[in-house]
Amino acid sequence: MTTDLVVVLDADGRALRGRAPKLASEQLTAIYDAMVRSRVLDEGASELGPDELSHYEPTHGREAIDVGATFALQDSDWIVPRKHQPAALLARGVLFEELANAWLGKIEDPTMGRQLPGHYSFRSANFLSTSSTAGSHLSHAVGAGIGARARGDDTVFLTFCDVQGTSSNDFHAGLNLAAVHKAPVVFVVEHAPWEASERETASATIAAKGAAYGIPGVRVDGHDVLAVYRACREAVDRARRGDGPTLVEACTWLTDGDTPAWRCEDPIKRFEQHLAHQKLWDAAIGQRHFDTATAELAEAIALARTAGDPDTESLFDDVFMNLSPQLREQRRELARTATTTTIQP
Amino acid sequence: MTATETRPGVKVMTMIEAISDALRTEMKNDDRVVVFGEDVGPKGGVFGATAGLHEEFGETRCFDTPLSECGIVGAGVGMAVYGMRPVAEIQFLDFIYPAFDQIVSEAAKMRYRSGGEYTCPMVIRSPYGGGIRGGHYHSQSSEAYFCHTPGLKVVIPSTPADAKGLLISSIRDEDPVMFLEPKKIYRHGKGEVPLGEHTVPLGRARIARAGTDVTLLAYGAMVPVCEAAADAAAEQGRSVEVVDLRTLVPLDEQTIVESVKKTGRCVVVYEAPKTCGYGAELAAILAEKCIEYLEGPVVRVAGFDTPFPYTLEHLYMPDEKRVLAGIDKTFAW
Numbered sequence: 001m002t003t004d005l006v007v008v009l010d011a012d013g014r015a016l017r018g019r020a021p022k023l024a025s026e027q028l029t030a031i032y033d034a035m036v037r038s039r040v041l042d043e044g045a046s047e048l049g050p051d052e053l054s055h056y057e058p059t060h061g062r063e064a065i066d067v068g069a070t071f072a073l074q075d076s077d078w079i080v081p082r083k084h085q086p087a088a089l090l091a092r093g094v095l096f097e098e099l100a101n102a103w104l105g106k107i108e109d110p111t112m113g114r115q116l117p118g119h120y121s122f123r124s125a126n127f128l129s130t131s132s133t134a135g136s137h138l139s140h141a142v143g144a145g146i147g148a149r150a151r152g153d154d155t156v157f158l159t160f161c162d163v164q165g166t167s168s169n170d171f172h173a174g175l176n177l178a179a180v181h182k183a184p185v186v187f188v189v190e191h192a193p194w195e196a197s198e199r200e201t202a203s204a205t206i207a208a209k210g211a212a213y214g215i216p217g218v219r220v221d222g223h224d225v226l227a228v229y230r231a232c233r234e235a236v237d238r239a240r241r242g243d244g245p246t247l248v249e250a251c252t253w254l255t256d257g258d259t260p261a262w263r264c265e266d267p268i269k270r271f272e273q274h275l276a277h278q279k280l281w282d283a284a285i286g287q288r289h290f291d292t293a294t295a296e297l298a299e300a301i302a303l304a305r306t307a308g309d310p311d312t313e314s315l316f317d318d319v320f321m322n323l324s325p326q327l328r329e330q331r332r333e334l335a336r337t338a339t340t341t342t343i344q345p
Numbered sequence: 346m347t348a349t350e351t352r353p354g355v356k357v358m359t360m361i362e363a364i365s366d367a368l369r370t371e372m373k374n375d376d377r378v379v380v381f382g383e384d385v386g387p388k389g390g391v392f393g394a395t396a397g398l399h400e401e402f403g404e405t406r407c408f409d410t411p412l413s414e415c416g417i418v419g420a421g422v423g424m425a426v427y428g429m430r431p432v433a434e435i436q437f438l439d440f441i442y443p444a445f446d447q448i449v450s451e452a453a454k455m456r457y458r459s460g461g462e463y464t465c466p467m468v469i470r471s472p473y474g475g476g477i478r479g480g481h482y483h484s485q486s487s488e489a490y491f492c493h494t495p496g497l498k499v500v501i502p503s504t505p506a507d508a509k510g511l512l513i514s515s516i517r518d519e520d521p522v523m524f525l526e527p528k529k530i531y532r533h534g535k536g537e538v539p540l541g542e543h544t545v546p547l548g549r550a551r552i553a554r555a556g557t558d559v560t561l562l563a564y565g566a567m568v569p570v571c572e573a574a575a576d577a578a579a580e581q582g583r584s585v586e587v588v589d590l591r592t593l594v595p596l597d598e599q600t601i602v603e604s605v606k607k608t609g610r611c612v613v614v615y616e617a618p619k620t621c622g623y624g625a626e627l628a629a630i631l632a633e634k635c636i637e638y639l640e641g642p643v644v645r646v647a648g649f650d651t652p653f654p655y656t657l658e659h660l661y662m663p664d665e666k667r668v669l670a671g672i673d674k675t676f677a678w
Binding site: 078080109110111112114115119121122123128129131133136137138139140141142143144145146147148149150151155157169170172173174176177180181317318319320321324325326 | 377379405406408410411413415416419420421422423424425426427428429431443446447450451455456457458459460461462463464495496498519520548594595596598599
């Protein structure tokens, strides 16, 4: 089953002949830095207690997927995320400070502290607001793609889900509609080992499901950031050309022969080896990336802790564009009884 | 089109023609408006609401989708967040439930959960209600589910002119709107409809008929039933006010409360199952806001708490006789 797998880097980080994508050394370094920041973010999260950070799903082990796929986009392209994808945001240049505000639900959080941590929304990064459900966002990417084409834009929409997401109604609805309308969408399924795949599907691969919709299905080594980049870049280019969607299965669950096995591999280590071959990395350089990120995150968390909570009256904002008479009345009622409030009755 | 022009700027139309006119008007007015759903393209929709739009505006502005309600609404959410003005059609409200998650948890929550970064200005049009011998899967009135959802507006017209004006306002609205069309009166009773630009603001009820003794609160296909009941009651010397809510969310409480303060009696008429229907909310509002003006109980005349029947549909649907009986109850005190 591994023969059809897109691989760029071998186990020692050497690019297979003719497979390495054309990326400048600054881009390679930026990809590395985003992966490092994501790893540092995981470590920072583990140091916060549940009172501060109620909810966190580590990215550890799948940095190559979120970062490699995101780097395949242009800045004007959109990400329609699943939950817990800070690595994609870091790849788009979102700061630790912004993520920390979102974690702690502070006033500076773009979502005004209205969502659980990990459910990010960053318009500044063309990163759509995140739902908790496994697949309902997939058709949003498709509709946005149909809308962009109707407007004459060449925007491409990158969307992610996990294996559980492939069981959702919306996976079928989204892929089918995307295929019928040749929507400019790249679907990336993160096939991770902690998802009990046999419970979710009897299909040997997720990529095989593409054939049923009449779209290409590609399997890629999810520990190999250049392979993810390469496969997604081809899919993005295809979408932008008007040739329709692609299903990309990024595997961190690979089968060797008949035995499914979690190849416990660190995508950052493999990429470091590659960068070392390119003379772009050594242990000291790596340490500098980690140290800088660690210091920046500590500062960001400290800052977020001092930031205020959202205003009381913001509870009623953004239900609709304008307050309805009913919401205005409920806001007045709260103002009469709340012990701490900024609302004028 | 069977519509006929009576005087300049106005045409006599059925409700379905007025809806079609509203879609055409807004598609001409705003190239972000996109109409899609099952069979809305070349076929023109199951009731003909989108007839001719595909031909006039082309495939990118009016197109068919696969038969998947969650896909239709989900795609609409994506179009809306990207900056389009999607108008989705769900063939019958009875079929909307697969899209419930998309409506309740996605469309209705997008503005709030993103702190206003992303919005979802989409309209979901769907024929609803009984009276067409449609059985359980072509007759339901499930408006209350949507009224219970923060972030959704719910609009129900009862006349051709309102259908056009409210639909245009819904398309221009910055928030998601459930636009529920009383299919029983799609082609019953024509009315004058202004040509071209015509808007009716959301959140304003209409006094369909002024009266002094009792208020009937209704919407959609129950408005003409209430008007007929008002005629009959007048023969018994009772002056009946009929208030057409027009939008259930946001609700024009002021008009309702003022009417009931004036008449002192109220019957709420709706064709959905009685328990936890929209009429329960209206009764609660009246109890909170003007109980001291009431001279009798607020009476609900509604559908029954049964699935919608086929053969016995005429017994299920509130009719003039049941509304009159409801009026009698408010006078029995």
